[in-house]
Amino acid sequence: MTTAADSTTSLVQSVDWLAIAPPVIVATVALIILVADLFLPEERKPLLGLASIAGLVAALALLIPLRDGNHSTFCLTTGTGTEACSYTADHFALIIQVLVLGGALLTALLSFGDTRRLPVGEFWFLLLSSAAGAALLPAARDLATLVVALEVASLPAFALVGIKRDDRRSSEAALKFFLSSVVATAVMLLGVSFVYATTGTLHLTELATRLHDVPEQLSILAKAGVALTLVGFAFKTAAAPFHFWVPDTYVGAPLPVAAYLSVVGKAVGFSGLILVTVIAFPSYADVWGPALAVVAALTMTVGNVAALRQTATRARSAVRLLAWSSIAQAGYLLVPIASAAYSSDEQIGSTVAYALMYAVVNLGAFAVAALVARTKPDNRLSDYRGLYATRPLTALAMGFFLLCLAGLPPGIVGLFAKVTVFSSAVDAGLGWLAVVMAVNVVIALYYYLQWTAALFRAPEEAEPAAPAAALAAGPAIGVQTLRAPVSLTTAIALTAAVGIVLSGAPQLVLRFAAVNLF
Numbered sequence: 001m002t003t004a005a006d007s008t009t010s011l012v013q014s015v016d017w018l019a020i021a022p023p024v025i026v027a028t029v030a031l032i033i034l035v036a037d038l039f040l041p042e043e044r045k046p047l048l049g050l051a052s053i054a055g056l057v058a059a060l061a062l063l064i065p066l067r068d069g070n071h072s073t074f075c076l077t078t079g080t081g082t083e084a085c086s087y088t089a090d091h092f093a094l095i096i097q098v099l100v101l102g103g104a105l106l107t108a109l110l111s112f113g114d115t116r117r118l119p120v121g122e123f124w125f126l127l128l129s130s131a132a133g134a135a136l137l138p139a140a141r142d143l144a145t146l147v148v149a150l151e152v153a154s155l156p157a158f159a160l161v162g163i164k165r166d167d168r169r170s171s172e173a174a175l176k177f178f179l180s181s182v183v184a185t186a187v188m189l190l191g192v193s194f195v196y197a198t199t200g201t202l203h204l205t206e207l208a209t210r211l212h213d214v215p216e217q218l219s220i221l222a223k224a225g226v227a228l229t230l231v232g233f234a235f236k237t238a239a240a241p242f243h244f245w246v247p248d249t250y251v252g253a254p255l256p257v258a259a260y261l262s263v264v265g266k267a268v269g270f271s272g273l274i275l276v277t278v279i280a281f282p283s284y285a286d287v288w289g290p291a292l293a294v295v296a297a298l299t300m301t302v303g304n305v306a307a308l309r310q311t312a313t314r315a316r317s318a319v320r321l322l323a324w325s326s327i328a329q330a331g332y333l334l335v336p337i338a339s340a341a342y343s344s345d346e347q348i349g350s351t352v353a354y355a356l357m358y359a360v361v362n363l364g365a366f367a368v369a370a371l372v373a374r375t376k377p378d379n380r381l382s383d384y385r386g387l388y389a390t391r392p393l394t395a396l397a398m399g400f401f402l403l404c405l406a407g408l409p410p411g412i413v414g415l416f417a418k419v420t421v422f423s424s425a426v427d428a429g430l431g432w433l434a435v436v437m438a439v440n441v442v443i444a445l446y447y448y449l450q451w452t453a454a455l456f457r458a459p460e461e462a463e464p465a466a467p468a469a470a471l472a473a474g475p476a477i478g479v480q481t482l483r484a485p486v487s488l489t490t491a492i493a494l495t496a497a498v499g500i501v502l503s504g505a506p507q508l509v510l511r512f513a514a515v516n517l518f
Helices: 004-010 021-039 046-061 091-111 120-139 143-161 168-199 204-213 216-236 246-252 255-280 282-308 317-340 345-373 392-406 412-427 431-455 467-473 486-504 507-514
Strands: 071-077 083-089
Touching: 021 046, 021 091, 021 120, 046 091, 046 120, 083 091, 083 120, 083 143, 091 120, 091 255, 091 345, 091 486, 120 143, 120 255, 143 168, 143 216, 143 255, 168 204, 168 216, 168 246, 204 255, 204 282, 216 255, 216 282, 246 255, 246 317, 255 282, 255 317, 255 345, 282 317, 282 431, 317 345, 317 412, 317 431, 345 392, 345 412, 345 486, 345 507, 392 412, 392 431, 392 486, 412 431, 412 486, 412 507
Parallel strands: none
Antiparallel strands: 071 083
């Protein structure tokens, strides 16, 4: 019988302040910006952007002392004498934190100097708040912390999508994003409640043990809880058939926000999905393994086929194509998670490696799209024709990013990541899924290469302007003469440099991602 003293002792939680420092720093800077925005005059508002960038850099720096991956906090002693912790900064958490904080930093660089029509203080506060939740989630080791972190990352994102208050498209995108996410959260919470009712615990490691011994009369409730929890995460990862919100959301959101959602939002969803499947629900691998394999095949097929249908002259077709491409990439990211159900947890390293590659090159592609949108606000695919003639380095960078996404040289890191994911399916005995992936990779080559080729074609001749109009307009200002913000140029240069380095040594990505994840 447990005594009152024992019960009291078991409730005492240890706190490792260094382990929780990265998300805490980001959240603290967000609150400081919220308050400072009230007092700073308009001409000093750019300081808020600099403070945001500094806060994200500081959070990334604080990951260095945690690189041993051996920090846990908020721990309780269980009845078996072991500790169940709510926050664990292991190698998996640190890698995802590097991804999400780095993605938020690049998003900040894309946004800095280009928030002219946005409420500056609110924008930086919302971005940092979402980044704090995204950094918290991969270290969460109980379902309550996992759900809270997911909502902290998601709620500010709704406001970021709809922050262009005078834009009807932005408001519609925010509403669609909000409604779909609320439904996903409701479904997931229902699943979590079922799981808790059958096991009596929320800690992921304890769930893995207790789900083995669920009473027969509660087995259906447990299976329903597992299924509903996974459906909720399927919404967050934009997996088909729960992907419908993505294209309109990306098109309606400011471009830096769309870039943020495509990388950080996706990393949040996938890290949560990995935690619940691999750590909490391994005893139901025979259920979620085949389900995720089918969802992966459907997601990559839907994304690639829809991307093929994009018309070059349609307004915002470039962003819409990147949105459908991100859905297809989500299908590839699901393959190793499904494979883990058939072989071992080591397959998760392939998803993490692919996510790192995708984050770098997709953020680079959005950075180029943001640059082009400064002179071509409609951001059509046809607007990229002849970009090499006006901005050769930008065109070369964009071509490199697209070839990485396609998995073609010189984008060796993209090819390496796709081969790694393909191998995980083969090693797990999912030959049919490997075939579906191979077919989809070939399909994707068409629209990636078509876009790449347009960059180097001769630009279309502009219609001659009337003399009076030309005189009134003054000197023509094209893409080649409009000076880009230094921060935007830095974001393009950084992503291109990292992509080139990883293409020179692609094995570093897998080695970094696969070592002792859990």
